[in-house]
Amino acid sequence: MPPHPLSRIRRAAQWGDVRSRGLGMIAYTLNRVTGLGLVVYLYLHLIVLSLLAGGPSSWDAFVQIARSPAFLVLDVILIAGWLIHGLNGLRVTLTGFGIGLRSQKVMFVVLMAVAVVALAAMAVMVFSA
């Protein structure tokens, strides 16, 4: 007998519930949230790039907006997303191949610390460009 639809949805959405879960589940959820956010960004980015087909006037008007401080804040959020997703993804890949299974938690904490430091450095670069 197939599972009840609601229980199926609950099971599929389990990764979104981080209450009283371990660090591993938080890492998994973080990867999915950032991943889905990055998919949305990818398509927004591709749509915006269509302005290039309109020639210099349409693209350069967007460039002016992209250089505004409010837009740069969005850039920093985006960088945070791919730093977290990319560094956490490296851990997932390593452990998927059976490397560092016992040091997953340490790896996660160290990689997220790297993400924070890299984000701070890149935020400075973004606002001083």
Next chain:
Amino acid sequence: MNSHNVFERRQSPSWGWFWQAFTGLGLVVLLALHMIAHHFVAEGGIRDYAGVAEYLRNPVIVLLEVLFLVTVTAHALLGVRAVLFDFGLSQRTERRISRALAVIGILTVGYGIWLTWTITQAI
């Protein structure tokens, strides 16, 4: 908790997992190149139209951009596939999802190539 080793998994999505890891590793290099070329060395953090046109005059760059698009699209859509497959769907529905995502991927890459072509023709 179950083993995380991909080769010990019995479910069908394991090839999807492998390709996601593979494209993910590729993205580390390609995204780094993309960020450097389009933002870190570009004046004002983003290329204006003349800057984009100048950049795309190099055919090696065009190839790298298309490779980046293919890799990032595959990675993104494999991720969406993994999220959807968590719903415990029938094999038939899973096959339909895979096919629909493949079509979306081809359309996405096709759009990117068309856009790149349009810009290189305009300059």
